[in-house]
Amino acid sequence: MNQPAAGPHLSDRQRVHWLRLIRTPNVGPASFRDLINRFGSAETAIEMLPEVMMAGGANRLVRIPSVAEAEAEMELARKCGARFVALGEQDYPQTLKRMDHPPPLLALKGTAAVFNLPPVAIVGARNASLAGIKMARTLASELGRNGYSVISGLARGIDTAAHQGSLDTGTVGVLAGGIDHPYPTENIGLCNEIAARGAIVSEMPFGWEPRAQDFPRRNRIVAGMALGLVVVEAAQRSGSLISARLAGEMGRLVFAVPGSPLDPRAAGTNGLLKDGATLVTDAGDVMEALAPLVGGRPYIAASLEQPPDFTATAPPVxxxxxxxxxxxxxxxxxxxxxxxxxxxxxxxxxxxxxxxxxxxxxxxxxxxxxxxxxxxx
CATH class of the missing domain: 1.10.10.10 (Winged helix-like DNA-binding domain superfamily/Winged helix DNA-binding domain)
Structure with a gap:
C-alpha cells in the first residue's frame, strides 16, 4: 500500500498554541481554520481574538486557555500514552481531511499506521440482536482480512462487535469524551486492546465526560474517517441514522443490512434501503462498491480547500x-x-x-x- 507523503510538522510551541485556540469557547473547526488563514498562526490569532470578537458584537470576551493549561493537557496525554496530531501532519487520518471542517487536532492513542488502510465504518444499535452482533462481527472480520480498517464508536452492541471482529487486522475507536474517559465503562478493556493494536481518537479535551450532545460530534468523525459507512441495525431516529445522513452529506457511500419488518431495530436500516443505500448481505457487497475508490486511492491525494486571500482587499467596515x-x-x-x-x-x-x-x-x-x-x- 502506498504511504501518504510526509506533511508539515508542528513544533511543540505551535502545538501548544493550536491546542489553546481550539479549546477556546466558540472556536470550532471552521472558525479555527479561518483564524489561521487570516492571521497566519494560532499564536497571532489568539492575540487578535478579542479584537475580532468585539467587531462581531460580543458583549464579553471569552476566556482563552493559558499556555500552562495547554501544556498540562499535553502532559496528561503523554501520561495516558497518547499524543495530539494536527491536521496536515503525516499521522492525521487522510480520509478525515476530506470532510467539511475537519478537527484541527486529534488526540491519538495507538498507532497511526492503521490510517493507511482503506477505512470502512460499521455502526448500529446498542440493543442489537444476536443476529445483528454476529453480522457486524463477521463483516468486520472479512473486511479486515481483505485489507480494510474498521471504524466505529465503541458503543455497546454493533459498535463493540465491529471492533472485536477487526481487532487483529486494524480498527479505530472514536470517543465522544476524552481519551482518558472511555464510554461505556464496560468497554474500557476493549478500548485498551484497540489502542494496543489499532488506534483510539478523540477531538474532546482530556478529562471530558461525554454528554448527549457530544455523540453526534463523535458520529461526524466516524463518518468522516470512512470511505463508506455500513449500518447493521438501527431503529428510527437513532444515532446510527445520524451517522448515515452525515456520511451521505460528505459524499461517502452508505450501506445497510436488511432486517425483518417486524423488528423495530431494522426499521432504520430498511428505511435507508428505500432511500437508496446499498444493500449488504456480506462483506463482498461493500468491497465491490468501494473497489473503484480503493483502486484510485482518492482520499490519499485529496487536497484541502483553498483559503481566501485576506490581503486581497481592505478589512470589512x-x-x-x-x-x-x-x-x-x-x-x-x-x-x-x-x-x-x-x-x-x-x-x-x-x-x-x-x-x-x-x-x-x-x-x-x-x-x-x-x-x-x-x-x-
Missing amino acids: DSDRARLIEALGPVPIEIDELIRHTGLHPAQIFMILLELDLTGRLERHSGGRVSLVEPDA
Whole structure:
C-alpha cells in the first residue's frame, strides 16, 4: 500500500498554541481554520481574538486557555500514552481531511499506521440482536482480512462487535469524551486492546465526560474517517441514522443490512434501503462498491480547500457587516450566494462570518452553507 507523503510538522510551541485556540469557547473547526488563514498562526490569532470578537458584537470576551493549561493537557496525554496530531501532519487520518471542517487536532492513542488502510465504518444499535452482533462481527472480520480498517464508536452492541471482529487486522475507536474517559465503562478493556493494536481518537479535551450532545460530534468523525459507512441495525431516529445522513452529506457511500419488518431495530436500516443505500448481505457487497475508490486511492491525494486571500482587499467596515447580516437569516444559504448578493469581496465575507461565528451568531451547515442565529431575547 502506498504511504501518504510526509506533511508539515508542528513544533511543540505551535502545538501548544493550536491546542489553546481550539479549546477556546466558540472556536470550532471552521472558525479555527479561518483564524489561521487570516492571521497566519494560532499564536497571532489568539492575540487578535478579542479584537475580532468585539467587531462581531460580543458583549464579553471569552476566556482563552493559558499556555500552562495547554501544556498540562499535553502532559496528561503523554501520561495516558497518547499524543495530539494536527491536521496536515503525516499521522492525521487522510480520509478525515476530506470532510467539511475537519478537527484541527486529534488526540491519538495507538498507532497511526492503521490510517493507511482503506477505512470502512460499521455502526448500529446498542440493543442489537444476536443476529445483528454476529453480522457486524463477521463483516468486520472479512473486511479486515481483505485489507480494510474498521471504524466505529465503541458503543455497546454493533459498535463493540465491529471492533472485536477487526481487532487483529486494524480498527479505530472514536470517543465522544476524552481519551482518558472511555464510554461505556464496560468497554474500557476493549478500548485498551484497540489502542494496543489499532488506534483510539478523540477531538474532546482530556478529562471530558461525554454528554448527549457530544455523540453526534463523535458520529461526524466516524463518518468522516470512512470511505463508506455500513449500518447493521438501527431503529428510527437513532444515532446510527445520524451517522448515515452525515456520511451521505460528505459524499461517502452508505450501506445497510436488511432486517425483518417486524423488528423495530431494522426499521432504520430498511428505511435507508428505500432511500437508496446499498444493500449488504456480506462483506463482498461493500468491497465491490468501494473497489473503484480503493483502486484510485482518492482520499490519499485529496487536497484541502483553498483559503481566501485576506490581503486581497481592505478589512470589512460596519456597513459591510450590516449588509451581510441583513442578507443572512435562519434558512441556510451558500456562501457563494452571499458573495453574489452583497457584492462584497470573498475575503470580507469570510472575515465577517468568522466574527459572527466567534460570537455565537452563526450556524454552519453541510455543504458550506451558513445561517444566522437569532440572539436570545
